[in-house]
Amino acid sequence: MRFQDAAPDARAIVYAGIQADPLVARAAGLLADATPDQRVLARAAMNGMSTDAAVWRIVFPNLFGPAASAGPERERSESILGASLAVAERGELVRQQVRGAIVEELTERLVRRRAGAGAGAGSAEATGSAPSVRRERRILFDGVRAEFHPYDVTVETPGAAEAIDCKWGARGINADVLHQLDDARTHAADEEERLVVTLVVFDARRSCDVRLARQTAPSEATRVITIETLDDLAR
Amino acid sequence: MEIRAIVSVADAITAASAAYDELAERAEEIEDEWSYVNDLADAWRERLATVADARGDEPAGIGVAEAVAALAAEARAIDDPHRAIDWLSTFPQVLLIAVGERP
Numbered sequence: 539m540r541f542q543d544a545a546p547d548a549r550a551i552v553y554a555g556i557q558a559d560p561l562v563a564r565a566a567g568l569l570a571d572a573t574p575d576q577r578v579l580a581r582a583a584m585n586g587m588s589t590d591a592a593v594w595r596i597v598f599p600n601l602f603g604p605a606a607s608a609g610p611e612r613e614r615s616e617s618i619l620g621a622s623l624a625v626a627e628r629g630e631l632v633r634q635q636v637r638g639a640i641v642e643e644l645t646e647r648l649v650r651r652r653a654g655a656g657a658g659a660g661s662a663e664a665t666g667s668a669p670s671v672r673r674e675r676r677i678l679f680d681g682v683r684a685e686f687h688p689y690d691v692t693v694e695t696p697g698a699a700e701a702i703d704c705k706w707g708a709r710g711i712n713a714d715v716l717h718q719l720d721d722a723r724t725h726a727a728d729e730e731e732r733l734v735v736t737l738v739v740f741d742a743r744r745s746c747d748v749r750l751a752r753q754t755a756p757s758e759a760t761r762v763i764t765i766e767t768l769d770d771l772a773r
Numbered sequence: 774m775e776i777r778a779i780v781s782v783a784d785a786i787t788a789a790s791a792a793y794d795e796l797a798e799r800a801e802e803i804e805d806e807w808s809y810v811n812d813l814a815d816a817w818r819e820r821l822a823t824v825a826d827a828r829g830d831e832p833a834g835i836g837v838a839e840a841v842a843a844l845a846a847e848a849r850a851i852d853d854p855h856r857a858i859d860w861l862s863t864f865p866q867v868l869l870i871a872v873g874e875r876p
Contacts, residue, residue: 578866578876585859587850596843597867599836707859708813709806742876744820745862748813765866766876 539699539731544674544688556635557643557673565621566643568614575601576618577765581740583622584637585706594619634706641704641740642690644768646671649693649702651772670695677701677733679725685718693734699726700734708745711737716755723759736761738771779838782872783829786821788838789868792845793818793861800861802854810858817865824874833872840871 544550556562569580579601583594595602601615625636650671675692676684693700701722703715719735726733737757739746743764750757763771779785797814801807848864851857866876 574875575870578863578870582847582863582867585856585863586847588847593843593847596836596839597847598870599834599840600870600873603836605835708862709809709858741862742866744816744876745813748816749809752809752812 539726539729539733540678541672541692541694542676542678542684544676550674550688553635553639556632557639559636559639561621561624562636562639562643565618565625565640566647568618568621569640569644570647572614572618573611574766576615577740577768579615580618580622581765583619584625584633584640586626589623589626591619591623594623637706637740638704641706641738642673644740645691645702645704645738645771646673648768648771649691649700652693677722677726679722679729682725685722687714687718689722690738697732698734699732700736702736702738704738704740706740708739708741708749711739711746711749711753713753713755716753716757716760719760720756734761735759736763736771738763738768740765740768742766776838776842779833779841781829782831782833782837783825785833785837785841785872786825786829786868788841789845789864790818790821792848793864796848796851796857796860796864799851799854800857803858806858810861813858813861817861820876821865821868824869824872828872828874837871841868844868844871 565580569577579594579598582597600606606612606615625633628636670693672692672694673690674688676688678684689701690704691702701719703719705711715737719737723733723735737760739762741764743766746762746764779788797810800810844864844867848860851860869876
């Protein structure tokens with residue numbers, strides 16, 4: 539089993555521009571330290587209709603109402619709302635791409651918090667691309683044709699390898715992604731290597747369970763991280 | 774249901790349900806996802822009903838009535854069925870947070 543950079547095709551080149559958007563790093567940085575409620579705020583505002591911050595402050599009374607006292611949490615809620623509305627104000631296609639890139643960046647940042655995964659500094663913003671956590675990588679196995687789509691995030695630490703795909707919503711769970719993850723796991727096992735396969739979905743577990751229940755592709759051995767359990771990525 | 778009529782947690786969930794039903798109707802326009810849309814909506818309705826059964830008599834918190842009204846308006850403004858599918862998941866999460874529940 540070995541990891542390899544994905545070929546820089548046209549899609550990858552365009553998407554690299556999205557990933558490099560400062561808004562992606564800003565939002566992911568905020569969400570990495572966010573509470574579950576603040577993450578749901580981001581999910582709602584990024585894909586909502588209104589771009590009026592006052593509306594969202596009403597919708598989330600626990601974050602912005604009288605019970606939310608002034609302080610760092612309230613300030614973070616405001617920052618997350620601001621970043622989310624900046625995403626929402628993009629055109630529909632760009633907004634979808636930016637949302638996806640934010641989930642990937644958030645995933646990378648949380649994974650880098652694992653002991654030994656982030657070169658000590660513990661954050662993507664501090665370390666750049668640490669060698670053990672990478673983006674847009676393929677996994678090659680002897681005698682197996684390489685998958686067309688690279689994995690969004692990989693952990694390439696020997697003995698703790700992991701392939702991670704990221705989705706904005708439960709609807710993004712489909713047979714292709716489940717097969718690709720499970721195939722990688724089984725190919726690794728064939729080479730007597732252990733590869734953890736993980737699907738990160740920025741959506742509620744309940745919605746993911748409904749989607750997964752409709753799939754016939756194997757998912758039993760795939761770790762599914764949802765909006766409620768994102769912090770598990772750091773463990 | 775008018776804002777001033779939302780007094781309890783059950784009132785909040787009841788008031789939001791009409792907008793949620795309309796959201797589901799919009800999402801059903803994607804024919805390939807019809808059964809998923811209905812399974813998804815049913816799963817969340819079940820969760821909301823559980824909360825209403827358990828805590829329905831409790832008073833709605835400060836700002837909950839206004840939150841439900843604004844959330845319903847947001848949902849009703851969605852005219853894209855693809856976004857409506859996404860919001861079938863988002864809407865109940867936001868509502869549950871407003872009434873002090875974990876989604």
